[in-house]
Amino acid sequence: MHMTYTAAVAGATGYAGGELLRLLLEHPDIQIGALTAGSSAGSRLGDHQPHLAPLADRVVADTTAEVLSGHDVVFLALPHGQSAAIAEALGPDTLIVDCGADYRLVDAAAWEKFYGSAHAGTWPYGLPELPGARAALHGAKRVAVPGCFPTVASLALAPAVGAGLVEPDVVVVAATGTSGAGKSLKPNLLGSEVMGNASAYNIAGTHRHTAEITQSLGAVAQGPVAVSFTPVLVPMPRGILATCTAKLQPGVTADQLRDAYLKAYADEPFVTVLPEGRLPTTAAVLGSNNVQIQVAVDEAAGRAVVIGAIDNLTKGTAGGAVQCANLALGLPETAGLSTVGTAP
Amino acid sequence: MHMTYTAAVAGATGYAGGELLRLLLEHPDIQIGALTAGSSAGSRLGDHQPHLAPLADRVVADTTAEVLSGHDVVFLALPHGQSAAIAEALGPDTLIVDCGADYRLVDAAAWEKFYGSAHAGTWPYGLPELPGARAALHGAKRVAVPGCFPTVASLALAPAVGAGLVEPDVVVVAATGTSGAGKSLKPNLLGSEVMGNASAYNIAGTHRHTAEITQSLGAVAQGPVAVSFTPVLVPMPRGILATCTAKLQPGVTADQLRDAYLKAYADEPFVTVLPEGRLPTTAAVLGSNNVQIQVAVDEAAGRAVVIGAIDNLTKGTAGGAVQCANLALGLPETAGLSTVGTAP
């Protein structure tokens, strides 16, 4: 018998919310319920998400526990700090999949250092492709969806770090599209500023996602990993292309390195280790839940070089969230998700 | 008395040639002479460079020594391998400023490894901001203009490497606009492929500019420097944003690091070490000969992080070439060059 679940989306007028709805509209087993937002509550979704034609006339409600209750799953795409109150009000039986940061970090001190507020707690981390992570998501009632940069950086580095093939000291430079910053009305996010322009931001370890990458790779390495992370804003709406390098341990060969990746992701539906000679591109994964990875050895520099590409809104946020919801609800992990990108 | 020089441009229909002409049109002391090209010889410049209105009706000649001779300076913007024959034919008294790679490398073995052909020789390296480089350019008759990536990567790292503040083991990831690839008709350079897309290429030490960065930093360090270099193609016509990191030597402080940069570039007209809190952007240097640099310390990762921005066609090619020609001809180094970008 075919079972259909209902889902509410809090933050439906933002980019993450819009991507959740785009995916849920095609999901065979989940039906869209309440849509909520903050300041834009009361307006029609079509004013904010004109690409979601079937939902254009839906009125967006206020983000309250009352509106969100009564669904099988509630997706939260809210500014950080707002999840705890909602989670408490909804109670322990509602599946809550939080696209925000509140429950991602285990270490309260790391949270406080990067977010400057009290730590809310820790939920199962929604990156099933990390070693051991999937088990905790089956049947879970709470999921913390990873940040977009940690998704691609962790998956690009985990096999090498986990197998001890590289030193626990990694450098990640990630070119990102602008939607990662959300719909914030900041001058530097205006089209006039972004187009024809590349710029680094939050450099030298100040980006909040640094803590998350450090946490995930540390767990994989079973020891501390130094993470140098630099995000670079480039002129495209979506996509992250992460260049990740680390010193090879002595004697490690290119074949060993490649094998570690092939083995790690052999059964993963959403991670593609590309054949030699092909390189990841963000266009190839646009709108898809796929992660493209290529791995190579720079002999002269003594480094492993791993390139990873994702769509920051899909696998990096909403697609990852749906994947976790599938696991939590007992649905096929790939339900409603595609490995087919929209290109050119 | 005001002295005017004449300049020929070989490769006038390409991007580097076009940028040379754009700058020379505004140069107070250099007059444009012959324009030459390969397969597009015989056509009018306006068919190839519609932005150079004053030269629209100029007919482009074949690239031959005959056409190029009789000028005070000849700028070569040619595919590699073509400079030697022209240089020999023009003789030792004509200033030749080569925007190509032929004479950049000192080490013949490095040349052969990366270019797969016989080494033509070595000319004075046209990056006057590197320690000791300017002296060799005053009155020179031959100049090898650096590659675009080496220009920004070397300037971003030289002060730290030269002062021994970081380990001689650097990671450079550089987002670049598409014009660096020239007008090559390759599928991956089509607008449909480039827009909305980021992709790494020539990864793991296979990009030819790796040899040049290694050479320049090695000279600065007076010892070998490991260079991990990854270029990332992003959707913009111009500009390079280089993220450069290296492990700090023990005990080095952020102030020491910053001071090294301020001191190194205090008198440089075309290098701006930005005040703390401002970050380089390629838009800010578009069309200008300026290099923007910011430097910071990532305490947790133990790394120096240096961000550099240039316009690959201006400071990274044609502007650097004009700057060197100025030095070689005895003109003011800044003649015809601007630190003002065109934004937004």
Added chain:
Amino acid sequence: MHMTYTAAVAGATGYAGGELLRLLLEHPDIQIGALTAGSSAGSRLGDHQPHLAPLADRVVADTTAEVLSGHDVVFLALPHGQSAAIAEALGPDTLIVDCGADYRLVDAAAWEKFYGSAHAGTWPYGLPELPGARAALHGAKRVAVPGCFPTVASLALAPAVGAGLVEPDVVVVAATGTSGAGKSLKPNLLGSEVMGNASAYNIAGTHRHTAEITQSLGAVAQGPVAVSFTPVLVPMPRGILATCTAKLQPGVTADQLRDAYLKAYADEPFVTVLPEGRLPTTAAVLGSNNVQIQVAVDEAAGRAVVIGAIDNLTKGTAGGAVQCANLALGLPETAGLSTVGTAP
């Protein structure tokens, strides 16, 4: 009982072919069979369409009738002039959906004027939303899919022209993304040329789609319609935004005009006449089969102004083709097609 059809795609390595495959991969009733191409035959699809992960290892065959035969439907995405021979060889019982121009025009003289070759003939025109067009597509064995510009321009103007509300003298200016030009390796299609640039091309009635728009509107008007059409290339990979105007007939009101559109498209699954105050954008229909239309009256100028947006590769080519195949095969018209765009 669920019936599955098989489809071959000729021209699988181009943009139209890639979009056909993207849609067919999600089609519930059509299975992908042979993939063929011209010069890239023998290579793997992943080398050309990296976004189509499930088909990455498929080898592309030569475009021959032998390879294409034995499928229920053959989609042709070929340069014009190549369809007739294939159609003859495949015989009258195979459904052929031609994304090319060969069989679109009724008037042989118009064909010869614009294409400079002999007229191949006329097939049912695959724009079901035009008056009378759908009937001819039910059970058809041959379909000529419209050009991308004619799709949006005809749908944007047909209600006004057909109801006699405007003079039969229309002006269409359409901003288009670059993928409409295919993967042609032309200098003006390079990313460096396209980004940051807008340019008109094939002006003053020389674009071939002019004939098709003229034909469709003439049929709707039951009389000659003058069509001034100008395409404008703008920096985006996909999408057409058409601005269409015509003088209002005396006494026609804004309400009459709007009503004509609402009535014409009331039952159309893929045409949305937007509520007043919302305007079409190409982003809202990206990757979808939807057409967004807004219509208004400029009282001072005495003109109807109609704005239409489509994705040139989806509704404008491959989506339109699948829609027609659905009609021809007796499937639900909307099978495998979505009205949900991918934005931002």
Added chain:
Amino acid sequence: MHMTYTAAVAGATGYAGGELLRLLLEHPDIQIGALTAGSSAGSRLGDHQPHLAPLADRVVADTTAEVLSGHDVVFLALPHGQSAAIAEALGPDTLIVDCGADYRLVDAAAWEKFYGSAHAGTWPYGLPELPGARAALHGAKRVAVPGCFPTVASLALAPAVGAGLVEPDVVVVAATGTSGAGKSLKPNLLGSEVMGNASAYNIAGTHRHTAEITQSLGAVAQGPVAVSFTPVLVPMPRGILATCTAKLQPGVTADQLRDAYLKAYADEPFVTVLPEGRLPTTAAVLGSNNVQIQVAVDEAAGRAVVIGAIDNLTKGTAGGAVQCANLALGLPETAGLSTVGTAP
């Protein structure tokens, strides 16, 4: 003897102000004086205009008559409605060049209809290439710089309209870059929204520039001209590409039409009627004060088709302002302005 003038710029932190400063930095006869702004007064210019390296440390003052007084010329780049008070306070002897709309329209009723406020008055209109306009600018003390769309639309249509070669009923569809909207923090101007997207706005005669085009063409035609104007936002920071059409009067030939343009602009330093076979592009005029025009006849549609390209910030705003200031101050009209674009 060389005379240098001083200039103040009000609105120095916006796009028009930034472009004024970019041009004035290269102007041989004008020295930059006070820089003022509204809410960003008190900050350094480098925080807002990082491309203007020589002015990075200049502190921006409040926009008051006190600060602006004492300069030979004051450029105003302010929201509309603010010019009158400043003009009155500065007195009749200071040259004021207003980039805003306040004094552009002659007809108070038209002003009130489009701007909804009281009409401030009318100053000499700063489009010297229009018939009769230059004379009024020589030695003027007040100049109203035209809007960006009116600049290109009026110049593209004036020769045909003025010579009576077309009906006084024109259609203008203009693709524009985003900087025309200024630095307004509106959601639809975010990079995420703009990139990969084309959209019309202020359709059906509601854009304020309609009044200005109507006024200029009416003056040229010496009678009323119907203007249908539609602006289309496309993904580029700068540039306008205007497609302008009008019905040809009976018997008018393509040669007659072309001759009218060649004659009208024969002596204009900033208008280039391109040779047949070349088409205007916004890239070719980026950062330059040039206007590119191509004109052709669509025989089948019976229309003149004129394509015009400008940089909206240069010839369309700040370049036009400097050109007018030159005329008003008695300097060479081209001083500090270039016909060379920055491309690619």
